[in-house]
Amino acid sequence: MTAPKEAIISLTNKCNLKCEMCDIPKGVKDEISTKILKELIQDLKKINCKSIVFSGGEPFVRKDVFELINHSKNNNLKVCITSNGTLINDEIAQRLAKEGIGVINISLDGRKKTHDLLRGEGNYDKAIKALEALKTHHIETTIATVVCKQNYKELPFIIRLARKLGATTVKFQPFNLDFLNDKTRIGQFYITKKECLELDRIIKETVALARKHNININPETYINKMGLMLQNNIKPQTNKGCNALYDTISIVNNSDVIPCFPITDKPIGNINKKRFLEIWNSKEHKKIRENIKKEGCPGCLMSCYDNNFETKVGSLKTKFERLKNAISKFY
Amino acid sequence: MKLKSPEYKELELNLSYHFGALLNKPLAKPHWIYISLLHKCNLKCSMCGVSKILTQHQLSLEEVKRIIDEISSWKFDSRIQLTGGEPLLRKDIFQIIDYSTNAGLTTELVTNGMLINKKNVKTIIKSKLQGIAISIDGATPKTHDSIRGVKGSLKKTIEAVKLLVEEKNKQKIGPQISIWTTIMNQNIEELEEIAILAKELDVDCLVYHPVILSQTDMQNTTREGSLWVPKERLIILKDQIDKLVSFQKKQGIIAFLHDPYWFINYFERTITKKDWKCNPLEFIDIGPNGAVQSCGGDFGSIKTMSLEDSMNTRKAEASRALMKNCQKPCLQTCWARPEADDLEKIFQTFFRRLQDSNISKQEKKNCLQKSLDLLNKYESMSKKALTK
Numbered sequence: 001m002t003a004p005k006e007a008i009i010s011l012t013n014k015c016n017l018k019c020e021m022c023d024i025p026k027g028v029k030d031e032i033s034t035k036i037l038k039e040l041i042q043d044l045k046k047i048n049c050k051s052i053v054f055s056g057g058e059p060f061v062r063k064d065v066f067e068l069i070n071h072s073k074n075n076n077l078k079v080c081i082t083s084n085g086t087l088i089n090d091e092i093a094q095r096l097a098k099e100g101i102g103v104i105n106i107s108l109d110g111r112k113k114t115h116d117l118l119r120g121e122g123n124y125d126k127a128i129k130a131l132e133a134l135k136t137h138h139i140e141t142t143i144a145t146v147v148c149k150q151n152y153k154e155l156p157f158i159i160r161l162a163r164k165l166g167a168t169t170v171k172f173q174p175f176n177l178d179f180l181n182d183k184t185r186i187g188q189f190y191i192t193k194k195e196c197l198e199l200d201r202i203i204k205e206t207v208a209l210a211r212k213h214n215i216n217i218n219p220e221t222y223i224n225k226m227g228l229m230l231q232n233n234i235k236p237q238t239n240k241g242c243n244a245l246y247d248t249i250s251i252v253n254n255s256d257v258i259p260c261f262p263i264t265d266k267p268i269g270n271i272n273k274k275r276f277l278e279i280w281n282s283k284e285h286k287k288i289r290e291n292i293k294k295e296g297c298p299g300c301l302m303s304c305y306d307n308n309f310e311t312k313v314g315s316l317k318t319k320f321e322r323l324k325n326a327i328s329k330f331y
Numbered sequence: 332m333k334l335k336s337p338e339y340k341e342l343e344l345n346l347s348y349h350f351g352a353l354l355n356k357p358l359a360k361p362h363w364i365y366i367s368l369l370h371k372c373n374l375k376c377s378m379c380g381v382s383k384i385l386t387q388h389q390l391s392l393e394e395v396k397r398i399i400d401e402i403s404s405w406k407f408d409s410r411i412q413l414t415g416g417e418p419l420l421r422k423d424i425f426q427i428i429d430y431s432t433n434a435g436l437t438t439e440l441v442t443n444g445m446l447i448n449k450k451n452v453k454t455i456i457k458s459k460l461q462g463i464a465i466s467i468d469g470a471t472p473k474t475h476d477s478i479r480g481v482k483g484s485l486k487k488t489i490e491a492v493k494l495l496v497e498e499k500n501k502q503k504i505g506p507q508i509s510i511w512t513t514i515m516n517q518n519i520e521e522l523e524e525i526a527i528l529a530k531e532l533d534v535d536c537l538v539y540h541p542v543i544l545s546q547t548d549m550q551n552t553t554r555e556g557s558l559w560v561p562k563e564r565l566i567i568l569k570d571q572i573d574k575l576v577s578f579q580k581k582q583g584i585i586a587f588l589h590d591p592y593w594f595i596n597y598f599e600r601t602i603t604k605k606d607w608k609c610n611p612l613e614f615i616d617i618g619p620n621g622a623v624q625s626c627g628g629d630f631g632s633i634k635t636m637s638l639e640d641s642m643n644t645r646k647a648e649a650s651r652a653l654m655k656n657c658q659k660p661c662l663q664t665c666w667a668r669p670e671a672d673d674l675e676k677i678f679q680t681f682f683r684r685l686q687d688s689n690i691s692k693q694e695k696k697n698c699l700q701k702s703l704d705l706l707n708k709y710e711s712m713s714k715k716a717l718t719k
Contacts, residue, residue, distance in 0.1 A: 313717050320710045
């Protein structure tokens, strides 16, 4: 069985913010204990996993973040943390650099007015400060944007901001009704047909801008579907299946190991009851993998798995651009 | 401007293999060229299907010379592996060896050693062979002889190795003396003992390869057959590999060409193409009837066309396409080029070598400029080929 290169671990559903388009903080109050997380990290190393993403909620509300980073590094795993940035100041950034953090992914949803509208007043400035502090301490940063009615016009701005602040990548995640418990609110975030036409034009501009400034973004085949995704929640199918169970694996707050975020009802096992390694090697796991392969993927919008949309030409193109960039940097 | 820097040359080579495989074009010449001089053999090895077919064929000396002339004209670092059947059965074997080595080609003789004796050992050692590879499949006569189908074969082979090593020490120069062992169900208990034997015999190098599944005319193994290591015996294999790893740390001589624990994944059938894949350009085999092939099928015949032309035929393309789709990664290290599998890794290696090298700053800049040109060339080639 191929082992996943990356494990996405949710550290908590808690968050210090109450963003308009996100009901994650209203989720289960469980958290995986530090002890179990450390065992998980060791087991991930044993199956030759290469990197870990700590997500949530807001990972930095946990007090053991640095302990977990340290433990991951001792097990030779690269660590990435997704964050709203509000709890990252210069001191934290310095400490992160010292602990050998791999990448910090900061959520940014548009210009100050738009971002604060969605995420709360004052938080744009804090996110920018976080990005600046991380840059000062030479930590690689990336930006994540939830695309919705409120901010779809500002995508080029975010690319320019990424360039200004030295972020290497911007990942766009179209708003998804699954982000909210109260489905009556979803209409606030979806766009109209007319707005979609505008978005298609903006996407073209955004892609060109990203290419010009060498900012990595989602695969074109994914980005080009954002208009559809934001209109009526079309779940795009990839034509080559999903590598979610093969290249990535997820562990959520109730300690379930799941193949991917949309498939929470088919957990492979629970690390409170069994070690991850045991779960990984179990018959149930093999069965689930085969079933998922047989049944195929119902499709999802999660940008975590957007490289499934990557075409051969597209991925080569990206590789070439990155390499040319690397060559010119070497000069 | 032709760049001489080895760092750039390595990049060029790796890129030609990488894109040759990706775009299914013979952009690079094969690195390993096996010439099966005949299929007749004085042994009956259980894992070998070769001696059962084409035994009446044999490339003539003229044909072999013609092949060598052509390969030499490429000025490419191709390695000639003289094999068969048993090459020493040919009376003109030393003429062939001399012709190949005099053409400046790195040549290795693959043999069971049984026909090496006091009369010809000096000729072998004084020939300009780069290497001689002798097969040993067991540390005890019981195991080796039963695998190889002839009683007394281990004894004879060990004597041959002793003669070679002695003569090489006498001449103070000579081919690299290697032992090749095929791992299969019948000999897994003796893998460490074989290493101990190899060390005692004072050979230069010991290489292990797993028995492979039937592909064209190469071997006649199946996964259900008796040669395959079954699940319940993998624990023995693992224990032996542990011992080999620690042996190698203390005593050297074993050349691991990949993580040795992959042998377990191989027999467990969990090794995937992400771990190990062939590069279809890396090797070709020329049969005693002149057929040019790799494991995807044959390309053509040197009796009717040049070697280079045979690699450009439709059949060659189809064969390489088959190899790319092969779902049975086989850890045969002559057929893979892991350093050329990943584009970014190729460049990382190039950058690292450039950083470590002693060439001038200006030369480094030239290398980088050339590498950019090369990348652009492959980019447009790829675009054309993949958007057809």
